[in-house]
Amino acid sequence: MTVTVARSVPEALQALAADPPPEVLAGGTDFMVEVNFARRRPEAILAVSRIDALGQWQQSDGQLRLGAGVTYTQLLEPPLAELAPALAQAARTVGSPQIRNAGTIGGNLVTASPAGDTLPVLLALDAEVELASAQGTRTLPLEAFLLGPKRCARRPDELLVAVRFPAPFGRQEFVKVGTRNAMVIAVASVCVVLDPGTGQVRIALGSVGPTPLRARAAEAYLAEQLVPQGTGPTATSAFELRDGDAALAEVRRLVAEAAQPIDDHRSSAAYRRHAVGVCVARALERLLRPAPGAALGEVAA
């Protein structure tokens, strides 16, 4: 067995050009569990956790580009928490401080667990991932990257280097249900992103399908239902639902219908279907309140 500790992206890509390529180790929060329990015996490991560039992020032209090595701890602290609030909410529900210090957004993406907490948020933000190899770099929309449970479109010779999405963007809420607050894997989760400029809504569901899912029927219905509160100079970023509570019930129904849950050791499919509806209702109730100051809501238009 060999271990290569890369210090730069080019160095990592060079190592990945080997045949066969080494297995990529980032924060280790999934990979090392498999090694510790002898479920994985890699011939060669490429450790990327010491590549400083992967832990950095840039914001320009309304886009946020997060290096794949950005940790959950980085995501839940300002300024990232202000640029991508739902991602911060999701990061805060991951594991414990120890796990959040080690685990990375790139790891969450490549592991491609149906329960990956950042994935519904990234899907609702229409994120794209950057995959680099010795041959060059390609960009994929998240829906084309996530293929199934623990399956993604990364080739063995590629390194996921970054994820990009608009930020700051609209108003955002992430809600997750699990068996307790800390150290819990999601039974169901929802991210709702509302663009106050256009009144468009995007809803993504986690842990209720082979990959995170968009609830497009619910999105279309909501776009018809959202009415801005006040107009002209008194306009706020608060919205009302045209049909009030009946509309909320219909969104819950459409979201539950969009879910494709399974029975497993964490939850029954029936409970997941119920929980995902509860999550979307809670997220919407928060979003329909007036924005907490202009910080997030007003910027996107």
Next chain:
Amino acid sequence: MRYELVVNGTPREVDSSWLGESLLYVLRERLGLPGSKNACEQGECGSCSVLLDGRLVCACLVLAASAVGAEITTVEGLGGEGPEDLDPIQRAFVEAGAVQCGFCTPGLVVAVHDLLRRVPQPSEWEIREAISGNLCRCTGYGRILDAVQRAARAFAEQAVTR
């Protein structure tokens, strides 16, 4: 395959090990530092908490060979050798009666070090969140919370007298 780790400020050579070993395994079995405890080996229990380049992590989830050149601090690096040389956090745990079987204590002491360095006067909620990754099956956490508050006060007093 040989490599060197810097543990508690001292370079230590790791020899004839399998390269897939976790930092926890290397600390305990190769370097004779059994303070970090081995329980779950999957990052759930926090009993192997160490500081890696100043970040609180579970040593069981760190590939030891990937930590070459990093600064590793274990519970052994926080206090001195004997009962007289306890650091203020260890002393607070003793004084508050926060130790029962003691298995989770080293991990908690390291986690509380990390907390008080970042947040010198934490609220109860900040304490609860900071130790949410450290499982204790004996105490019910009441006295652990007491110990953290006691340690925070001790640090504050130390800062005043200095």
